[in-house]
Amino acid sequence: METPAYRERSVVCLSGGMDSCVTAALAARDTEAYAIHFGYGQRTEHRELQAARAVASRLDIREFLHLHTDVFRRIGGSALTDSSIEVPDASPEFRERGILDQHVPVTYVPFRNAHFLSAAVSWAEVLGASRVYIGAVEQDSSGYPDCRPAYYEAFQQLIRTGTRDGNIQIVTPLIALNKAQIVRLGLECNAPLDVTWSCYREEQQACGACESCVLRLRAFAAAGVEDPIPYAATGGTSKAGGI
Amino acid sequence: METPAYRERSVVCLSGGMDSCVTAALAARDTEAYAIHFGYGQRTEHRELQAARAVASRLDIREFLHLHTDVFRRIGGSALTDSSIEVPDASPEFRERGILDQHVPVTYVPFRNAHFLSAAVSWAEVLGASRVYIGAVEQDSSGYPDCRPAYYEAFQQLIRTGTRDGNIQIVTPLIALNKAQIVRLGLECNAPLDVTWSCYREEQQACGACESCVLRLRAFAAAGVEDPIPYAATGGTSKAGGI
Numbered sequence: 001m002e003t004p005a006y007r008e009r010s011v012v013c014l015s016g017g018m019d020s021c022v023t024a025a026l027a028a029r030d031t032e033a034y035a036i037h038f039g040y041g042q043r044t045e046h047r048e049l050q051a052a053r054a055v056a057s058r059l060d061i062r063e064f065l066h067l068h069t070d071v072f073r074r075i076g077g078s079a080l081t082d083s084s085i086e087v088p089d090a091s092p093e094f095r096e097r098g099i100l101d102q103h104v105p106v107t108y109v110p111f112r113n114a115h116f117l118s119a120a121v122s123w124a125e126v127l128g129a130s131r132v133y134i135g136a137v138e139q140d141s142s143g144y145p146d147c148r149p150a151y152y153e154a155f156q157q158l159i160r161t162g163t164r165d166g167n168i169q170i171v172t173p174l175i176a177l178n179k180a181q182i183v184r185l186g187l188e189c190n191a192p193l194d195v196t197w198s199c200y201r202e203e204q205q206a207c208g209a210c211e212s213c214v215l216r217l218r219a220f221a222a223a224g225v226e227d228p229i230p231y232a233a234t235g236g237t238s239k240a241g242g243i
Numbered sequence: 244m245e246t247p248a249y250r251e252r253s254v255v256c257l258s259g260g261m262d263s264c265v266t267a268a269l270a271a272r273d274t275e276a277y278a279i280h281f282g283y284g285q286r287t288e289h290r291e292l293q294a295a296r297a298v299a300s301r302l303d304i305r306e307f308l309h310l311h312t313d314v315f316r317r318i319g320g321s322a323l324t325d326s327s328i329e330v331p332d333a334s335p336e337f338r339e340r341g342i343l344d345q346h347v348p349v350t351y352v353p354f355r356n357a358h359f360l361s362a363a364v365s366w367a368e369v370l371g372a373s374r375v376y377i378g379a380v381e382q383d384s385s386g387y388p389d390c391r392p393a394y395y396e397a398f399q400q401l402i403r404t405g406t407r408d409g410n411i412q413i414v415t416p417l418i419a420l421n422k423a424q425i426v427r428l429g430l431e432c433n434a435p436l437d438v439t440w441s442c443y444r445e446e447q448q449a450c451g452a453c454e455s456c457v458l459r460l461r462a463f464a465a466a467g468v469e470d471p472i473p474y475a476a477t478g479g480t481s482k483a484g485g486i
Contacts, residue, residue, distance in 0.1 A: 069312060111402075126353055148405070162389040
């Protein structure tokens with residue numbers, strides 16, 4: 001019997017959405033992958049956890065670490081974690097062209113990804129992992145500044161200067177892709193997109209009308225494949241700008 | 244009646260130790276300060292919370308936010324959060340000259356300060372605060388890489404690229420000071436050093452023998468003032484390298 005080749009370890013941030021699912025599939029293909037999932041009091045917290053666990057169990061993930069933080073609920077300021085702020089429907093302009101109608105949407109969670117990356121890097125240090133994967137997409141950065149390449153370069157420098165060995169690499173395999181390319185890449189690497197969850201608003205059936213649902217529906221439509229998850233009758237592809 | 248001058252808001256990381264106490268005193272003097280305290284499963288968690296609350300109540304702190312995270316206990320890897328790893332006595336060399344006998348001590352908590360700063364920046368975004376204060380000291384950075392100026396410069400760049408407005412300043416007023424200078428500065432700005440807690444090991448009475456106690460005792464001795472907190476009979480100044 002051959003000794004298996006040494007495989008690098010990685011930690012992957014796994015929210016349970018489409019982008020993190022594809023990212024986790026790549027991490028599990030190329031490394032010995034450990035998944036970290038965050039509950040942070042977001043509206044769809046339980047549904048996202050269920051999706052993330054399902055994605056991990058379909059991929060070769062060594063360990064699934066579920067963390068919870070109440071920091072965002074305690075400080076408020078986002079529609080995702082503050083029940084007094086409503087999650088809006090995507091605007092007509094967003095539905096048609098994917099353009100946000102305000103600089104930073106009410107669903108922005110202040111400095112959120114720094115919390116996720118910090119935990120992933122801490123765990124990577126303990127595991128001796130050499131990579132941290134995160135499914136950030138630059139296309140989203142008009143609304144969410146913590147999705148820009150410059151942000152991940154800054155985080156890389158933070159790791160260089162602030163960890164024991166300084167040599168954990170941040171890997172953002174989707175950063176330059178558009179959503180249709182992400183769907184296609186997911187299909188190529190057998191990412192279990194059928195168990196993912198993207199809706200910002202509901203936990204039973206995706207609403208099909210919030211920005212996250214609309215973005216997802218546009219992605220599948222542009223990739224020319226059907227989204228494998230069901231949508232509420234009032235939502236669905238018909239709401240996604242007619243695509 | 245005069246309208247009070249506009250004061251900038253700040254968030255200050257307040258552990259309840261000597262350095263954070265002096266930092267909080269400066270923040271409260273110069274800004275409208277909000278304090279954030281972290282429990283992270285460290286051995287002396289309850290004692291540190293008590294100290295941090297006492298410091299905040301002695302200073303003009305607008306709000307005290309106590310957060311708890313179990314991430315460090317869950318991932319392990321540090322003597323501060325893993326009860327199976329013992330907190331050692333300071334080595335004789337450390338006692339005499341303040342030099343750590345290994346590159347990174349067992350009390351290192353992987354990438355810890357990134358978690359604290361991330362929460363402070365998130366809260367600062369919601370509050371509209373323009374500064375985040377943290378009492379990092381470069382002298383500690385031989386053992387704790389997340390105390391270096393380069394680390395805070397990298398974090399500043401992370402804020403520039405990853406927040407809504409990009410203009411929250413990280414303020415590290417103690418970074419270039421030695422511990423004796425910190426004690427003197429604390430006395431000058433009326434920092435309530437008598438209610439702070441530094442011991443890594445005990446919660447009833449400071450042990451006087453762990454690295455953190457030894458560092459503190461050396462600081463007061465070098466500043467030529469008596470440390471206002473009591474130490475266990477077996478510890479105390481006699482253990483701090485004879486100073």
